[in-house]
Structure formats: structure tokens, C-alpha cells
Amino acid sequence: MTTEFTVGLRAPEASVGTATAMKAVFVRDLKTAFRQPQDLLNPLLFFVMVVTLFPLGVSPEVSFLQQAGSGILWVAALLSVLLSLDHLYRHDFDDGTLEQLVLQPQPLFLLVLAKSLAHWVLTGLPLVLLAPVLGVMVHLEGNSVAVLCLTLLIGTPVLSLIGSIGAALTLGLRSAGVLLSLLIIPLYIPVLIFGTGTVMAASEGASVEGQLALMGAFLVLALTLAPFASAAALRISLSNS
Amino acid sequence: MWQIFHKLGSPKWFFGIASKLMPWLLWVGLSLLAAGIVWGLGFAPKDYLQGNSYRIIFIHVPAALLAQSVYMMMAVAGLVTLVWRMKLADVFVRAVAPVGAILTFLALFTGAVWGKPTWGTWWIWDARLTSMLILLFLYFGVMALGAAISDEKSSARAVAVLVLVGVVNIPIIKYSVEWWNTLHQPATFKLTEKPSMPAEMWVPLLLSVLGLYLIFGWLACLRMQTEILVREGRTRWVKELVQARGN
Numbered sequence: 440m441t442t443e444f445t446v447g448l449r450a451p452e453a454s455v456g457t458a459t460a461m462k463a464v465f466v467r468d469l470k471t472a473f474r475q476p477q478d479l480l481n482p483l484l485f486f487v488m489v490v491t492l493f494p495l496g497v498s499p500e501v502s503f504l505q506q507a508g509s510g511i512l513w514v515a516a517l518l519s520v521l522l523s524l525d526h527l528y529r530h531d532f533d534d535g536t537l538e539q540l541v542l543q544p545q546p547l548f549l550l551v552l553a554k555s556l557a558h559w560v561l562t563g564l565p566l567v568l569l570a571p572v573l574g575v576m577v578h579l580e581g582n583s584v585a586v587l588c589l590t591l592l593i594g595t596p597v598l599s600l601i602g603s604i605g606a607a608l609t610l611g612l613r614s615a616g617v618l619l620s621l622l623i624i625p626l627y628i629p630v631l632i633f634g635t636g637t638v639m640a641a642s643e644g645a646s647v648e649g650q651l652a653l654m655g656a657f658l659v660l661a662l663t664l665a666p667f668a669s670a671a672a673l674r675i676s677l678s679n680s
Numbered sequence: 681m682w683q684i685f686h687k688l689g690s691p692k693w694f695f696g697i698a699s700k701l702m703p704w705l706l707w708v709g710l711s712l713l714a715a716g717i718v719w720g721l722g723f724a725p726k727d728y729l730q731g732n733s734y735r736i737i738f739i740h741v742p743a744a745l746l747a748q749s750v751y752m753m754m755a756v757a758g759l760v761t762l763v764w765r766m767k768l769a770d771v772f773v774r775a776v777a778p779v780g781a782i783l784t785f786l787a788l789f790t791g792a793v794w795g796k797p798t799w800g801t802w803w804i805w806d807a808r809l810t811s812m813l814i815l816l817f818l819y820f821g822v823m824a825l826g827a828a829i830s831d832e833k834s835s836a837r838a839v840a841v842l843v844l845v846g847v848v849n850i851p852i853i854k855y856s857v858e859w860w861n862t863l864h865q866p867a868t869f870k871l872t873e874k875p876s877m878p879a880e881m882w883v884p885l886l887l888s889v890l891g892l893y894l895i896f897g898w899l900a901c902l903r904m905q906t907e908i909l910v911r912e913g914r915t916r917w918v919k920e921l922v923q924a925r926g927n
Binding site for chain 1: 818844845846848856
């Protein structure tokens with residue numbers, strides 16, 4: 440742990456630039472995550488299993504799966520991001536790293552942004568990479584699979600960013616997991632609607648540029664606003680403990 | 681201006697003012713609501729299409745309007761909590777969140793009851809219904825977070841952050857739900873639009889809306905007073921007040 444400290448976070452007087460600090464936080468999060476590969480794998484396994492439930496539970500017919508496939512994949516991806524959110528700050532909170540982060544001279548919201556991006560690289564990006572395989576399994580057509588991956592690529596960072604607000608708010612609480620889901624799911628709805636809507640439009644042969652642009656707007660909005668809210672929430676949660 | 685602001689921050693001052701305001705809010709509100717409902721249910725003309733079933737509008741619309749504006753009021757109070765650390769603002773959020781949730785539920789419930797005779801079904805995934813349902817989820821989230829954090833100060837600020845995040849999302853949710861609905865199916869049903877209503881219908885509606893707002897004001901004052909008594913239980917003025925009333 441000590442080596443990571445010196446790698447990731449220097450003392451304040453070292454006058455590290457903000458970009459350097461963000462990069463350090465980002466790299467540190469990736470490093471610590473790769474020390475526990477199983478934790479990285481779990482959300483992906485969850486994703487695959489939830490998708491498997493639908494053909495088993497509802498109907499394995501091609502016509503149904505083609506129709507519902509994009510929705511199933513999106514809901515499963517959303518849930519698996521939701522499950523992984525608890526890890527975003529938990530370890531750093533437990534070992535005190537988070538307090539050090541708050542004390543850094545660099546603006547906290549930028550460091551939070553770096554952490555959220557690291558979270559996306561660790562959970563959202565693997566989901567995007569796995570999606571084509573599952574897309575074929577639910578009989579989506581080639582074009583739809585491509586559009587699905589594109590929507591997931593734009594949409595999952597939004598999930599990570601909004602989720603980081605909830606993770607910061609519920610930090611250190613009992614039964615934080617369920618509470619986190621309660622707080623965050625309503626906020627995920629727009630992303631879900633546009634994510635599946637875009638794929639549906641693509642499968643009907645309609646143009647999807649407008650909807651992709653709107654999803655891009657969500658991403659920009661989340662990138663600019665969510666880190667501020669998470670940073671504020673982190674300060675509150677830390678003053679609480 | 682600043683003096684009023686400081687006074688507003690004082691629970692004791694608010695407690696006194698609220699006590700004076702409450703009878704007015706209650707009685708004026710009750711009589712407006714009663715007038716609106718009696719007029720609406722008994723004397724307003726029948727709708728040529730929906731017959732008598734439309735009369736639930738006199739409960740449905742006030743509840744739905746208030747359910748939405750309570751969240752907006754909570755957002756303003758949340759901002760005040762974060763910026764000026766005013767205790768009363770948080771007391772307000774805590775006091776009205778369950779009221780807002782109940783009003784949202786009431787709007788959904790009366791909507792379902794209304795939907796059965798007019799649309800032939802209790803529930804459809806209509807844009808308005810769905811966004812009200814999501815509003816109900818947001819209320820539940822606020823209540824759950826408030827209950828989960830035991831420390832009063834951090835609980836207040838955490839809830840304020842959540843309410844503000846929610847309020848930024850409300851328009852986004854509303855428009856995306858409308859988009860989603862038009863994407864899947866064209867709007868088959870439309871509520872009768874307001875300007876097309878004759879005066880005998882919208883005047884009682886207006887009366888019951890105003891009445892419900894006033895009654896909400898009364899209820900908010902009452903619940904805030906209770907919350908203040910619980911929070912300030914150790915201060916001298918509360919002890920004196922309770923003793924004076926108890927004897």
C-alpha cells in the first residue's frame with residue numbers, strides 16, 4: 440500500500456499540476472483494481488448471467504429476442520454498473536486514501552472525475568467489449584449490434600458519472616448497496632430510454648444520428664456537472680465519519 | 681432584508697409565526713377546497729364525452745400539480761441548506777418529502793381510477809403517468825437517504841445534494857419519457873386540454889387547487905413544528921413551551 444501512496448499521491452507542497460494529479464489518481468485506481476482481478480470479473484459475469492435469464496425466463500424465440508434484445512442488454516449493463524459502484528470509493532474510504540484525496544491542493548472534482556473515468560475503464564468498457572457476443576446470442580442483426588455497442592460506449596460513462604454521486608452520498612452507511620440503487624435508478628432512466636431507443640430505431644432502418652447526438656449531450660452534461668455533485672457529496676460523507 | 685433572513689433561520693421565531701399562520705391556512709384552505717369540490721362534483725356541467733367520470737379531475741389535478749411543485753420547493757430549500765446552512769430549510773425538506781410522496785401517489789391513484797372508465801385500463805405507460813411514477817421514486821430516494829444518515833448536519837446536506845441532482849434530472853426525465861412514448865406508439869389518448877374547458881369547470885378546479893396549496897401550507901407548518909420540537913428538545917424555549925402547554 441505504501442508504494443501506491445508515493446506513486447499516486449504526493450505531498451501538497453510538491454506543487455503537482457492538476458493534470459498530473461488526475462493521471463496519478465487514474466493510474467492508481469487501475470493498478471489497485473488489477474491487483475484483485477476477480478472483482479473486475481464479477482460485474483461482467485453478472486452481466487452475462489442476467490442476459491441469460493431472459494431467454495430462460497421469458498421466451499427463447501428469435502422474434503421476441505430480436506425485439507427485446509437491446510433492452511435486455513441495456514438493463515443488464517445498467518444493473519451491473521450499479522452493482523460495481525459500491526467499490527468506487529469503498530476501499531479508499533476504508534483505508535483513509537479518500538481523506539488524503541480531499542486534502543489535495545488540486546480541485547477535488549477533477550480528481551473525482553479521474554476516479555469516475557477509471558471506474559468506467561474498469562467496468563463500462565469491458566461491458567461494451569462483451570456486448571457484441573451477447574448481442575449475437577440474442578439474435579440482434581449486425582447493424583443493430585454495432586449501434587448497440589456505440590450506445591453503450593457513449594452511455595456507460597454517463598452511468599459511471601451519475602453513479603459516482605450516489606456512491607459518494609451513501610459512503611459509510613449501513614446497507615449502502617440497496618440505498619444506492621434506490622437513489623440512482625431513477626436518474627438512469629433517460630440513458631436507458633435513449634440507449635434502447637437508438638438500437639430500436641436502427642433495427643427499423645431509421646436514422647440514429649439525432650439520438651446518438653442526444654446521448655452525447657447527456658455525456659457532456661454528466662461530465663461537466665456530475666463531478667461537482669460527487670465532490671460535494673464526498674466532503675459531506677467524510678465529515679460524517 | 682438580512683434581518684428577516686436571520687430570523688427565518690431561527691426555529692423559535694418560525695415556531696411562533698407558524699402558530700399564528702396555521703389557523704388561517706387551514707380554514708381558508710379547507711373552505712376553498714370544499715367549495716371547489718362541492719361545486720365541481722355537484723354543480724359543474726357534465727363533460728359531453730366522459731360524462732360524470734371526469735369529475736375526479738377536481739382531486740386529480742390539484743394533487744398532481746402540488747406533487748410537482750413540492751419537489752421544486754424542496755429543491756429551493758435544498759439550495760438554501762447548502763449555501764446558507766439554514767437549519768429551517770432542512771426541516772422543511774424533511775417535513776414535506778413524505779407529503780410530496782403521498783400527493784404523487786394520490787395523483788397516480790386517482791389517475792388510475794379515472795383511466796379505467798375513460799381509457800378502459802387502470803394503467804398505461806403514458807408519458808405523464810410514467811414521469812409521475814419516477815417522481816415518486818425520487819421522493820422515496822430522498823426519504824430513504826434522510827433516514828439512513830444519523831448525523832443531523834451531514835444528513836441535511838446529503839439530502840440537499842440529492843434533491844438538487846434530482847431537480848436537474850426532472851426535465852431530462854420528463855422529456856426523455858415523452859420521447860420514448862412517441863417513439864413506441866403515437867399518443868392514443870389525450871387528457872382534455874385546459875383552455876377548452878368552460879368556466880363552470882375551471883373555476884371550481886382553480887378553487888380546489890388553491891385550497892389544496894393552502895392546506896399543504898398548513899400541513900407543512902404542522903410537520904415542521906413537530907420536527908423542530910424533536911430537534912430542539914433540549915433548548916430552554918421548547919422546555920418552557922411544552923411545560924406551559926402540558927399544565
